[in-house]
Amino acid sequence: MTDRATIVYLDHSSKMSGGEIALLNLATHLDRSRFDPVVGLFADGPFRAKLEEAGVETHVIPLDPEMLSIRKDTLDGQGLMRGMLRARNLPFMWRVRSFLKQRSASIVHTNSLKADLLGGIAGRLAGVPVIWHIRDRIAEDYLPGPAVSFLRWGARHVPHFVIANSRATMNTLQLPSSRQSATDVACFPSDRIGVVHDGLGDTFKSTEASAGNPVVGLVGRIAPWKGQHVFLDAATIVRKRFPEVRFQIVGAPLFGEHDYEQRVRRQCTELGLDDVVEFTGFREDVADLIAGFTVLVHASTVPEPFGQVVLEGMIAGKPVVATRGGGVPEIVVEGETGLLVPMGDAEAMADAIIELLGDADRARAMGEAGRRRALSEFTIERTARQVEAIYERLLGQR
Secondary structure, three states: OOOOEEEEEEEOOOOOOHHHHHHHHHHOOOOOOOEEEEEEEOOOOHHHHHHHHOOOEEEEOOOOHHHHOOOHHHOOHHHHHHHHHOHHHHHHHHHHHHHHHHOOOOEEEEOOHHHHHHHHHHHHHHOOOEEEEEOOOOOOOOOOHHHHHHHHHHHHHOOOEEEEOOHHHHHHHOOOEOOOOOOOOOOEOHHHEEEOOOOEOOOOOOOOOOOOOOEEEEEOOOOHHHOHHHHHHHHHHHHHHOOOOEEEEEOOOOOOOHHHHHHHHHHHHHOOOOOOEEEEEOOOOHHHHHHOOOEEEEOOOOOOOOOHHHHHHHHOOOOEEEEOOOOHHHHOOEOOOEEEEOOOOHHHHHHHHHHHHOOHHHHHHHHHHHHHHHHHHOEHHHHHHHHHHHHHHHHHHO
């Protein structure tokens, strides 16, 4: 390519969640001699400020607030389809199409489920190759059944290429490849799908936890499926064995989950843990907090699409205890870089934490092995180069 290709990223959210952090990392690590990243957000907020601070051209294309407020765990398949195609959304998709034309988009890369559908259709209308980046498990334990069927159908017909953040996520799309059936009208070519794990930069340095009481930490937005309630039940058990241990819950509710936060805080009080558990709320200095952990815990109660927090712990050189499901086993090597436990099992989680707290040498070895694995397999440079190869493939086909 002699000229830089403009890659337009679309995301419906401007809140700093996992998918948005991953997009920020990708956009800021593209090879600018070949690609020019431009981001279109469907709402204004902190994410826009982060992108602009990082030097990424960012625009806001406002979407109907009612559409923005729909949570993925309440989506109905038919209602989702009607919502996407409702009359008042058609002008929005046309505005996105015009934006793609004005920015001379070479590729449109959508980063969220709403952006996949609305931005994907707009990309098709603009005649631009469309990439869906799937960061959510398209499965009935993560989304309502009708929405799962609709999104799986959409994945076959809207994008020119599908990227998933883990093999576990890709498997939930159930895309029938050409290797399975060359006569299937819904067949999706096997060369149009790819798994690209998210990567991290050098923000998370390997550090020894400071002297003093051991700290066991959980990082992530406060939501029922993130398992803060399971973590507290485990903390009760760990405290009996190691009364000097302190616990941190880092994060805040984002999408109407404040009632759950209040329930978790009441649970903490009822369990008599207020003197050893700290709720930090949302923090910008997550890397610094993880640096102070003795053990990082991941407690999701449903399979995680990827497990970015687990990777953050590993790259910081911390042993991890994580629930076994989704993309997490693609990151953690059981018994070598961390310990995997069944989802929702507080006793098993507590046993794993106790095992690491009771064997400092093993915990240190796991942390060191985890950091080596993260720096070998999960760097943002590796992620960016893999995505760039997909861009070049699509541009060459075009």
